[in-house]
Amino acid sequence: MKFSFFLLVFTTTLFAQADYPKNYFCPPLDIPLQLSGNFGELRPNHFHAGFDLKTLQKEGLNVYAVADGYVSRIKISTFGNGKTIYIDHPNGFTSVYGHLQKATDSIESFIKKTHYKEKSFEIEMYFKPNEMPVKKGQLIAVSGNTGASEGPHLHFEFRDTKTEKIINPMFFGFDALMKDTKKPIVSNLYAYPLDSKTTVNHSQRPIPINLSLQKDGTYLADRVIANGKIGFGIIAYDYDDVSFNKNGVFDVNLSCNGKSIFGYQFNTYSFDEMRYVNALIDYSLYKKSSQRIQKLFMNPPYNLSIIKTDETNGIITVLPNLTSVCSLNVSDYYGNKTAISIPVEYDLLSTIIEKEAIVANYVVKASKDCFFEKDKCSVFFPAGTFYNDFNLNFDVKNNVLTVHDDTVPAHTNFTITMESDSYPTDLKDKVFIGRIEGGRVSYNTTREKNNVYETRVKTLGQYKLALDTIAPVIRIAKSIEGKRLDNQKRLQVSISDSLSGIKSYNGYLNGKWILMEYDNKTGLLTHDFSDGIVVDGDNELKVVVVDSVGNSSIFETHFQRNQKQ
Template structure:
């Protein structure tokens, strides 16, 4: 009987948990600096960034009951982060935290010293670290890839790993009666009568609402670039537009609905963004064939505005946010086959067809380019659409500039890639420099580190389109302390160490005190070392040793004595 009662209580408890309504992770007014679906450099934002007034320290609470399934610490990404698995089949993630509650912090610190690494990830089984809804788990911070204190809250469906939009689902309420804002509207021509289709700019409206009531002349086929953001009451954050709609007369030409996007789809954002005009907020209506976001998109005629006659037509562009606020621009369009921008762009494309220094690339095929001392290989489906591959040797090697191979321009940098290609450049380097060799991006005589390793007769690495050469990095990192007159200064128990590398960047570092590894954090050129009185005795002299290595294997070791 007791066993049956226990099972009934367990089932009842699970049912209550499964129906649990999430609470707020913070005890501050709900306001967001970033929302679900916001456009980032190469992905959609998949959570809610909670504002905290620009300061660290607010307590973070578990939004539902469950168990801690992971604690992670990193200098990038989410920084200090807690992952909670819930009985309803979801996982909540709390990112950029300042610190964890003492129980979790002790577990993390133990693992850091055991592995002698700052960056760690600890995973736990059900029952090890249970947590209740509303229980404190840490404090708001600014760790990882974060530019200001905030809480990144993300909820995922465990079965599919799809991030869920808890604001659109109504779990969190904010006052929002502000419609999205049109920032710019771009018009592009599209010509598909040549060997490969060409796209070209027609005009830009920096004040899109001024188009209302006007007539815009367009070629036979064209498409739009829509630059828009959303606003909410009480925040200056640039938030997500969740639906883009374009209608020609009464027919839908293009609709993109953010919905809830799996990361494997979200990484195709570059296929949706119009790269040629710069900025992160420009969505194009043209659907590329290798765009796996297509299930979120309706695109008649691939999203092209096709004008088959010379009459005026009504064009409507509407943007919406997750609370139903909308902004709409309506104007007329008319076909004009004699637009100067169209004629000049097509004429230039025809003239370039005979240019032997470019070759066609089909998006669904692998692409291999070889010439004297160079090879570049793109896997199939690296492109979002077919296009031209321009190439040229732009300069010879020049040892006085540390350019140690021919300089090659490969591809069009404005053409987005889903994955980089493999580049090999030959270089007549002496054996002693092989370990120091790397690829470099070349622009206006300036070299920037681009990775790669020596491989036989040259350097091999993965890069995108651009201008490239081989170079070397033989200069070790520079290490310096915050000190005065040879004495290390401290801010309380914290020592600051500055770590710089002039080219390839810091790959690894290590801090030891009296011969033993000591916990420290390296971020943005600075090591923060907080002295731990449990591991270092007070009132005596100690020796600190800092070791650093860059990405080309150059290393530096600096030692200092200090009193604690």
């Protein structure tokens, strides 16, 4: 009886919708809203947390508070969302504005004072309700391209203030501000054999299934002939009427013989769930081909809240004398739907395409702690590090530790240790365990004790001990030594580090700390003379840059300036 009730609820309404206010919030921009990225879009190691709103391919557009409330948090970072403002609203939601060029008026003034108080470009501030109130439609910032942005735009989010779960902005009436009459596109359908004895259309590997457009606008898949357990996967995306770029789909539902067996909807989820994007997609294929196949099954299950399934977890068992018809519906938020019918039949076909050979000498059980050691190198995987059991390639050759490769995703950190007495005491703090990729070595925070070096990482691959004794490089595009800079509004230097990477940077004018904003995409440090530190006459500039293992560089010069110009 309990199962029947569950099935009834599951098949009649796959996802319950919360009651969100539709007319409470205004747009954050005063131009027509166009998306360059939507909520739930599949990104590297995460689902997209909001809207990316186009800003006419430029910076400097006005950004407005979408409702009354107060600025609850401001974060300035060189990565992620860059310069970001958070506003808590009295109805229990928080709006988030990211990649900003700068804030405005009293908000920007407070940020600037905090930079100088903490003597740091990267800062984070939290506020009480009465400290920084804002009104609906108030200008709070101008749009930019800061942080990890790949071009000028506004990143915009809604969150539940108490739980901090992120929520699709469409639920708040933003669907009325855009137009989408186009059906999602399912560009590829794949069938997956899910046990060692199963073949699908003569293949023991995932195999594409051809789709044919029918007169009624639906699609019919070629017959899937299999034996044993199988699953399906899709490559799907959506266009709206004005943006002309690929966005993610909103709702996916797979049924078998009229029974819903697997589905998900990009409605709301927590930041803790973000990395499950690597379980949802065929991660191995993604790393090899950059294609993201969304799997419509869980083998084994994982705790991503947007997924709704029955006891099969989307896995279809193809049995003799049983013909099945699977139905796949892929929808956008506006209800535009692409429907695919998939006939499934049983037959014992010969294997033409065999399983892909994997170089491996150990087995990792995802549900258990696993420890492997060789030649003074080791790796420890706590239980739950991975989504699936897998065959591990673990080896040490020529002082390089191979811990499989990055075709298997890790959900949490694991520990690598490497022992060596090759480095003198005065250089041990310059040594780190680096990951080798494409001929380069990337830095990982490393601890050393009694010649044993240890790091915690989330990526499989090749690792080795690396020594960094080279200081960062500081350059200025054109020498300002002794020159007059009366007409310049700002001062710029470029910084770089070839191995362990930049850890800190500080600038000084006439012995006073100055704010130098760092853009990690260009490597530029920028000081705005309007901060008021520069003086009439001679000015002494000093820039100090330190890398992640403590190597430092100092750049010094002087210039003239007439403030009255």
